[in-house]
Amino acid sequence: MKDKFDVIIIGAGPAGLKCAEQFKNSNLSVLLIEKNKIIGPKICAGGLTNLSAKIDFPESRMRSFNQQIFYLKDKIYEINLIYPLRVIDRYDLGQYLVNKIKDSKNITILKETIAKEIKKDKIITNQGEFYYKYLVGADGSYSLVRRFLGLKSEISIGLHYKIPKITDKIKWYLYPKLLWSGYIWIFPHKDYTDIGVFFNPKYLSIKKAKEILNNFLSKNNFNYSKQNSEAAPLNSLYKGCIFKNIFLIGDAAGLVLKTTGEGISSALISGQEIGKKILNPNYKILNLNKVLKIKKRQEMFIKVVDMFSFIQKYFLQIFVNLMKIKRFQLYFGGQTCFKD
Ligand SMILES: Cc1cc2nc3c(=O)[nH]c(=O)nc-3n(C[C@H](O)[C@H](O)[C@H](O)COP(=O)(O)OP(=O)(O)OC[C@H]3O[C@@H](n4cnc5c(N)ncnc54)[C@H](O)[C@@H]3O)c2cc1C
Missing domain, CATH: 3.50.50.60 (FAD/NAD(P)-binding domain)
Structure with missing residues (x-):
C-alpha cells in the first residue's frame, strides 16, 4: 500500500x-x-435541528417531530417547531x-x-x-x-441510555437547581428511546449526574436495569x-x-x-x-x-416562552445552512 x-x-x-x-x-x-x-x-442521541434541515438522508430512516415539550418547574411548555426536529441512528x-x-x-x-x-x-x-x-x-x-x-x-458530558421502549414525543427537562444550564432529554427513535443527561462537569460529577438520570428514569417508568449507561465528552472550545x-x-x-x-x-x-x-x-x-x-x-x-x-429558573422560563415564537426559534437555532 x-x-x-x-x-x-x-x-x-x-x-x-x-x-x-x-x-x-x-x-x-x-x-x-x-x-x-x-x-x-x-455515543449520541442523534438529534438533528434547523442547521441540517436539508440533509438528503432518507426520510424513511429518520423520525421527524414538529413539536417539542419542555418541562420546567412543574410547568409544561409545548412548542411547535418551524423546522422539524429529526432523530437519526448514528450507525445508519x-x-x-x-x-x-x-x-x-x-x-x-x-x-x-x-x-x-x-x-x-x-x-x-x-x-x-x-x-x-x-x-x-x-x-x-x-x-x-x-x-x-x-x-x-472545554468539555461538557453527555450520558445516556438506549431504552428498548417506543415513545412518541421529544421532551426536554430543565432542572436548573440540579443541572444548572444542563438538561435531561427524551429522543424517540424507531426502535428505542434515547434518554440522557447533558451537563457541565464543572458543576456536577458523572456519578451525581448518573444518579439524577437514574432517579428520573425510575420516576418516569423507564426500566433501565438491563441497559448500560454510556458517557462521552463534547468539546465546545472553538479556536x-x-x-x-x-x-x-x-x-x-x-x-x-x-x-x-x-x-x-x-x-x-x-x-x-x-x-x-x-x-x-x-x-x-x-x-x-x-x-x-x-x-x-x-x-x-x-x-x-x-x-x-x-435567577436561572426565571431566565429559563423566559427562554422557553420565547421559543414559542417562530422568529426566535430561527434567531436562536439558526437557519439551515447545510445542503448535501
Ligand atoms: C451522549 C451524547 C449525546 C449526543 N447527542 C447529540 C444529538 O442529539 N445531536 C447532535 O447533533 N449531537 C449530539 N451529540 C454530539 C455528537 O455526537 C458529536 O458532536 C458528533 O459526533 C461530532 O462528530 P465528529 O465527526 O466531529 O466526531 P465523532 O463522531 O466523535 O467522530 C470521530 C471519529 O474519529 C475516530 N477517532 C478518534 N481518535 C482517533 C484516532 N486517534 N485514530 C483514528 N480514529 C480516531 C473515532 O473513532 C470516531 O469515529 C451527542 C454527544 C453525546 C456524548
Whole structure:
C-alpha cells in the first residue's frame, strides 16, 4: 500500500466522512483512517435541528417531530417547531455517508487504524506511517491533532441510555437547581428511546449526574436495569479550523454548541466547508461562519444562565416562552445552512 497522500483525514465520524466526500473523483489522493472496526456507532442521541434541515438522508430512516415539550418547574411548555426536529441512528448515518465514498478510486479508507502520533509531515499509526500534504483532524472531542496543535479543550458530558421502549414525543427537562444550564432529554427513535443527561462537569460529577438520570428514569417508568449507561465528552472550545496545512473539523475543532450539545450539524458543515477549502483555497467558508455566529449567540445565553444562578429558573422560563415564537426559534437555532 502506498504511504504518501495529498490529504489524510483522521476519524470517520460525520465530520471526517463529509470532508472525504468533497474529494470524491477529484485528482487528490485521500486517506481516511478510523480506529473502529465499524463506521457509524457513537455515543449520541442523534438529534438533528434547523442547521441540517436539508440533509438528503432518507426520510424513511429518520423520525421527524414538529413539536417539542419542555418541562420546567412543574410547568409544561409545548412548542411547535418551524423546522422539524429529526432523530437519526448514528450507525445508519455513518453507513449512509461511507457508502457515498466507498467506491471512489482516489479515497482509501482504513478501518482499525489508530493515529498514535502526529509529525509535521506524517502520521504514525498502528498500521504504519503515512505522509500528508494536508492533514484533517476529524478525530472527535479527544482529538490527537488538536493536542498536536497545542490547543486546549472545554468539555461538557453527555450520558445516556438506549431504552428498548417506543415513545412518541421529544421532551426536554430543565432542572436548573440540579443541572444548572444542563438538561435531561427524551429522543424517540424507531426502535428505542434515547434518554440522557447533558451537563457541565464543572458543576456536577458523572456519578451525581448518573444518579439524577437514574432517579428520573425510575420516576418516569423507564426500566433501565438491563441497559448500560454510556458517557462521552463534547468539546465546545472553538479556536479555529485552519492552521496552515492542518485543519480541524467537528468536535475536534470545538464546534459543539455548548447550550444543547448539538454537534452533528456543525460536524457535517465544517467537514464540507474544509474539504471545499482544501480543493480551492479561494473558497469562502460562509456556511461555517453562519454556524459560528449561532454558536456565539447561544453561548452568550449559557454564560448568563450559569453566571446568575439565583435567577436561572426565571431566565429559563423566559427562554422557553420565547421559543414559542417562530422568529426566535430561527434567531436562536439558526437557519439551515447545510445542503448535501
Ligand atoms: C451522549 C451524547 C449525546 C449526543 N447527542 C447529540 C444529538 O442529539 N445531536 C447532535 O447533533 N449531537 C449530539 N451529540 C454530539 C455528537 O455526537 C458529536 O458532536 C458528533 O459526533 C461530532 O462528530 P465528529 O465527526 O466531529 O466526531 P465523532 O463522531 O466523535 O467522530 C470521530 C471519529 O474519529 C475516530 N477517532 C478518534 N481518535 C482517533 C484516532 N486517534 N485514530 C483514528 N480514529 C480516531 C473515532 O473513532 C470516531 O469515529 C451527542 C454527544 C453525546 C456524548
